[in-house]
Amino acid sequence: MGDKARTPSGAPGGARAADHPSALRNVVLVGPSGSGKTTLVEALALASGAVQRAGRVEDGAALSDYDAIEHRQHRSVQLSLVPLEWDGIRINVLDTPGYADFVGELRAGLRAADAALFVVSAADGVDAGTRLIWQECADVGMPRAIVITHLEASRADFSEMTRRCQDAFGGDDPDAVLPLYLPLHGPPGADGHAPVRGLYGLLSRRVFDYSGPERADREPDDGEGPVIEEARNRLIEGIIAESEDETLMDRYLGGENVDVKTLVSDLEKAVARGAFHPVLAAAPAAPGARHGLGTLELLELVTGGFPTPEEHPLPAVTSPDGAPRPALRCDPAGPLAAEVVKTTSDPYVGRISMVRVFSGTLRPDSVVHVSGHGLADRGHEDHDVDERVGALTSPFGAQQRTLAHAVAGDVACVAKLTRAETGDTLSGKDDPLLMTPWRMPDPLLPVAIRAHSKADEDKLSQGLARLVAEDPTMRLEQSPDTHQVVLWCLGEAHRDVALERLRSRYGVRVDTEPHRIALRETFAAPSSGRGRHVKQSGGHGQFAICEISVEPLPVGTGIEFADKVVGGAVPRQFIPSVEKGVRAQAAKGVTTGHPLVDVRITLLDGKAHSVDSSDAAFQTAGALALREAAAAASIHLLEPYAELTIQVPDDYVGAVLSDLAGRRGRVLGTEQSAGSTTLVRAEAPELEISRYAVDLRSLSHGSGRFSRAYVRHEAMPGQIADRIREAEENGG
Incomplete structure (x- = not known):
């Protein structure tokens, strides 16, 4: 990495690499809104030769964020797939939304990927949501690397941001989070800011200069060499500490000069098994330059340091009736096992399913078994059906490019699976399988809706069914007590996108109304x-x-x-x-x-x-x-109470307890949890917590999580009961 002379394949739009898992890499980009994920994807596409100018493909269509809702809201709201090719390796880049309301799309990206690239803005830092996702990846051993963006910002400080990443992600071992390169700054401009024009390669002791049309590779100047030695020594010690050769550290401390080839090999192995997390840098291309700073180094890391699909553990499988089945292997010749990680509807093509193939080979026009279980409470009834696969395609912006097949380890789009929903398993019709589903976030914000007109009422049921088929983080409820149709969402942005999709995709206009509690x-x-x-x-x-x-x-x-x-x-x-x-x-x-x-x-x-x-x-x-x-x-009005389990960083416990008191809540107890967090158990009336999903996020700066469960009905205080009776008598 950094000393390898690799060149882009020149294959436009990510033409097919070798049809074998060893020639595939699946990488998910994780980071908050504004961290620069989509810009980075476009820069990588330009560097790999997939596009000829930033953000565009050959026919002029936008590379990413082509969803009309994303254009209107100026933010990513869905998982997108951008296939690239570099040095004979096909890279499926999964760009995820950074806003907390769309964490379901992010988790789908994590399911489809074999490694994660955490994108952190040098201007903003590491937010609480990114820390939580890092821990989720750590829990399953997913390989991770960090790229620090926005180095062009006037207040950007790569060294300080690296230290903050070590604090946030390093845990007990900050030397597991170390940079592979250091930014090389040019002369200060009129504003006093010195722009980043190149990178020091710590292992190769080379300078990679991005100030010209192409990246230049040269020896450091006399004044540049000493700058890198301290960081280089720390990096070498960090790599050796994770080496599988237990004698290497003693030899190094004894004065042996470890060759770069050995260091690179050990680094790649440590990254692939999730033991070491390199930090890289990225910045926009200089005027007249073809490549964005750091893009070639990132491509080298992905192809050389991230694991192949063959190295990544696969989800457990059973038969649809729950009987255990042998563990899967990432083998193109094995039994077919694929999973729908995303579902969308195209007005011209119909339903499109993005699938990750874990085993076997998926071919167009073949008959597969579709199994969906375990999400009945969210409007996804259990089902086992056979369906014929339509065309297989690889998306690139708004385009869909036809594929002959998709082998184990690949990610592709499948047309015309009319019954398949997000989270469903595709398998051989004669050998049906069911994958253990990934963890879905609980939708905790209720939104009561009604059809805007009689014409909308006729289309509402079908539109809602299609909406929840796309998004398993949404739950549809038709309350027998209040006779309301309720969409349970992850937050207000999630709600807005859902209602807009109903209108724009399915032609259904709805009005929202106050959510009524079952008294x-x-x-x-x-x-x-x-x-x-x-x-x-x-x-x-x-x-x-x-x-x-x-x-x-x-x-x-x-x-x-x-x-x-x-x-x-x-x-x-x-x-x-x-x-x-x-x-x-x-x-x-x-x-x-x-x-x-x-x-x-x-x-x-x-x-x-x-x-x-x-x-x-x-x-x-x-x-x-x-x-x-x-x-x-005398008649008492009873209101439902919910038991809340709230996990927040210790710094916010006081604010949470004070807020619960204002909601007529009762704290049952607190206990210390992992990672300087506290678990708060409480009971509160559901009348007071209908917006708690939004309010807790604000209260804890995005770091709090909670779950809720109904416990019982209790008598409502007299004055609140009188107010509700009065409102109901007045038709409120």
């Missing part, structure tokens, strides 16, 4: 009521009288019905009718229209007529009796 009613004290339903209008009349008592029960008991009628005052055949009537009335509520719960209703007495009594009459009398009992009693 309940119960009796605060015992009461009684009499239901009299007597009518006579010629012919058979209606006659039923019943008397009941109502008493409250403990929370969670539900509705109990008891019969204490004596002497046959209510004939036995009509007692179930009374029960049916009071239960129907309880389901509708007795004051505010919310279901009645946690009471015992006892039938005490009544009267019947030998001719005019009927099932319907006693149902009506039972309902009337319950309403009369409610009118004579």
Whole structure:
């Protein structure tokens, strides 16, 4: 790396490299919005020969961010794939959104990749979300490297940013995060800022000068050599510490001169197994230069230091019924096992599935088995179907270039899989498999919607089904209590994109409305009521009288019905009718229209007529009796409580606890967690936490996470209950 003379392949748009996993690299770019990921992808495409000028492909279409919503919002909102080729190696670059609301797209990119390149802006630093993703990668041993961008900014300081990366990512071993190159600054400009015009190669002791049309490789000047020696020695010691040759450190400390070839080999091995994380630099191309600074070094790192798909552990598989199956190998001749990592809809082509092939070879026009399990709670019902694969393509900007096949380790797009959804497994129809799904973030922001017009109402169901098929981080709920259609999203930006996609892709306009919480009613004290339903209008009349008592029960008991009628005052055949009537009335509520719960209703007495009594009459009398009992009693309004598990850095615990108190929350306890974080357990009314997904992010500067689970309904404070009753009476 850095001493290798490699040249771009010149294959436009990433033409196919050798059809074998060893000639593939899958790299995901991770970093916050504004860190420069998409700009870096375009610079890499230019350096590799995939495009002839920055941001453009041969026909003038944009290289990336071609989604109309991304253009309007000026930010990436979806995972995109850009295939490149360098030195005979095909590189699938997966560019991910940096905004926290689209972490589902980022995790899909992590699933499809074999290594991660963390993009950190020298002008902004390392944010909390990037630290969390780094830890997720560390937990599964994914190889990682760091590229520091925006070195052209006036306040950029490569050395300081490297130190901050060591603090954020190095853990107990900061020497596992070290630069391979140091920026070479030119003369200061009129503003006093010295631009970066080249790089010092620490291992090769060469200077790579990017100030001309092409990168120049030269010996350092007399004044440049000493600058690199301290950093070079630390890098060598860091590499040797991770070497598989346990004698190398002793030999080095004993004065042996370790040759560069050995160091590069050990570095590549340490990077590939996730033990060492090199830091590189990137900056825009100088005026007249063909390459952006650091792009060629990045391509060398990816092809030489990142692992092939054969070296990366594969997801566990079972049969669709859960029976264990042998572990997969990244073998083009093995059984087919691929996974849908992204689903989009094209107005002309239809549904397009981006798939990572883990085993076997995927071919167009073949029949595959599509298995989807484990996401039924998010609107993705379990399914096992056979489908015919349409065309296989490799995306490049808005283009789709036809592929003859996709071998194990590759990432490609598949057309016309009408039933496949994000997270589904594609396998041989005669040998169906199911992959263990990757961890999806929980959508915790509810958005209640309704069709804008009758025409939209007719299309709403199909549009929502297609929307959630694309995005497993979204959950669709049709509440039986509030009769609302609710989309559960990751945040406000996620919500806005979902509603815009409904409108622009599927032609469905919707309006949002306040999300209603499923409240309940119960009796605060015992009461009684009499239901009299007597009518006579010629012919058979209606006659039923019943008397009941109502008493409250403990929370969670539900509705109990008891019969204490004596002497046959209510004939036995009509007692179930009374029960049916009071239960129907309880389901509708007795004051505010919310279901009645946690009471015992006892039938005490009544009267019947030998001719005019009927099932319907006693149902009506039972309902009337319950309403009369409610009118004579005090009724409590019950609200649902959720148990919250909140994980935040220690610095924000005080703010979180104070905020919970303002939400009528009860803290159950706190405990120390890994990485200077605290786990807070609390209970809070759901009325107060509908926007907690947004508020916690703001409160903790993006570093907090939480989960929620319903625990029970509790009596609402009187003044809040009165306010809700008043609002409901006024139609609010």
